[in-house]
Each structure stands twice: as C-alpha cells, then as structure tokens.
Amino acid sequence: MALRIGDTAPNFTIATTVGEINFHDWEKGKWTFFFSHPADFTPVCTTEMGRTAQLAPEFEARNCASLGLSTDTVDEHLKWIEDVNTTQNTTLKFPIVADADKRIAELYGMIHPSESSTAAVRSVFIIDPEMKIRLTMTYPMAVGRNFDEILRVLDALQIGDENGIATPVDWQPGSKVIIPPTVSNADAEKKFPQGFEQILPYLRYVDVSK
Numbered sequence: 001m002a003l004r005i006g007d008t009a010p011n012f013t014i015a016t017t018v019g020e021i022n023f024h025d026w027e028k029g030k031w032t033f034f035f036s037h038p039a040d041f042t043p044v045c046t047t048e049m050g051r052t053a054q055l056a057p058e059f060e061a062r063n064c065a066s067l068g069l070s071t072d073t074v075d076e077h078l079k080w081i082e083d084v085n086t087t088q089n090t091t092l093k094f095p096i097v098a099d100a101d102k103r104i105a106e107l108y109g110m111i112h113p114s115e116s117s118t119a120a121v122r123s124v125f126i127i128d129p130e131m132k133i134r135l136t137m138t139y140p141m142a143v144g145r146n147f148d149e150i151l152r153v154l155d156a157l158q159i160g161d162e163n164g165i166a167t168p169v170d171w172q173p174g175s176k177v178i179i180p181p182t183v184s185n186a187d188a189e190k191k192f193p194q195g196f197e198q199i200l201p202y203l204r205y206v207d208v209s210k
C-alpha cells in the first residue's frame with residue numbers, strides 16, 4: 001500500500017555518497033526532505049540537485065536535512081556530483097542514496113511502472129523529527145519541481161505545529177493564518193490575545209507574527 005501522510009517513514013540502511021546510513025538514526029531530531037530523481041547524468045535532475053545544494057542554508061535554517069535517491073550507484077553519483085557542482089555553481093554536500101537494486105524506491109513507492117520500471121519518478125517526502133510523513137508530492141520525470149514550494153510547505157508545516165493553525169491558499173511566510181474550526185471563539189481569544197478577524201463563523205484569520 002502507498003505510504004500516506006501520518007505514516008511512520010519506513011526505516012532502511014543503505015549506501016550513500018557520504019557512507020552507509022541508517023535512515024532513522026540519521027534523521028532523528030530533524031526534518032527531512034527525502035526526494036527521488038530518475039537518473040544521474042540527466043538534465044532536469046542536474047538542475048534539481050544543484051538547486052537543493054544551493055538552498056542548503058535555507059534547509060538548515062528550517063532544521064531540515066536533504067536526502068536524494070536514484071537507482072544509480074555511489075560511483076555514478078560521485079562522478080555526476082562533479083557535473084552538478086560545475087554547471088550549477090554549487091558544492092553539493094547532502095547524501096544521495098545509491099539504490100541500484102530499487103529496494104528503497106519500491107519501499108517508498110517511487111517506481112511508477114507506466115513511467116519507468118527501472119527508474120524512480122520525482123517523489124518528495126517531507127518527514128518530521130518524529131519520523132512521521134507530513135507531505136508527499138509526486139512529479140513526472142519530465143517536470144522539474146518548484147523548490148520555493150518545498151520551502152514554503154516546510155514553513156507552513158512548522159508554523160502550523162508551533163501555533164496550532166492552518167494556512168490558507170497561496171500562504172506565504174509572514175501573512176495571516178487560519179484558526180481551525182476545532183478551536184472555539186472562546187479558546188481562540190485565549191490562544192491569540194492579539195485578536196483575530198472573523199469573516200465567517202468557520203473562516204477566521206490571525207496574525208501569529210505579532
């Protein structure tokens with residue numbers, strides 16, 4: 001069965017570009033952006049890997065580690081990283097899983113046979129420090145992902161956890177958030193002394209940056 005939001009991210013031990021990792025040990029206490037790409041030495045993947053490396057300070061600011069995966073070997077990954085660094089003007093430091101036998105790709109449902117029976121599609125799992133899957137996203141092989149959205153959703157998950165709120169359509173950090181319908185007005189007044197705006201009984205905005 002496909003992995004779902006709220007599931008514990010399955011554990012695995014595997015070779016990566018920075019040595020063998022046990023996923024649960026490695027990811028303990030931090031958020032993880034775990035993402036697959038179809039293959040090394042391909043153009044779209046090269047740009048995505050470069051962007052992930054360039055955004056290292058942004059991920060770090062969010063206590064989030066990046067972990068890539070494709071069904072290639074460590075040697076192939078290491079050779080390809082040289083191309084990524086040169087062409088994308090970066091230094092890639094995060095680990096990339098070498099999943100040549102597709103063991104982890106199958107475990108995480110990253111192989112979509114109508115796209116390819118041997119290579120992973122562009123899957124994203126955002127996993128929280130308790131190892132729960134908090135977001136899944138799947139892109140086809142020929143479409144590069146939007147990394148602004150990946151950072152935005154990390155921000156939304158973290159601000160939601162910190163404040164017990166939800167985020168509206170197209171929310172951006174710093175803008176108003178939504179008080180969930182499960183919170184009564186009486187409780188909202190206690191929880192948000194800065195006040196809130198009620199548009200409808202079930203549509204209430206609050207500014208948690210105040």
Ligand code: BEZ
Nearest residue numbers: 038042043044045141142
């Ligand atoms: C790419 O990374 O460019 C790519 C990989 C597989 C299929 C299509 C594009």
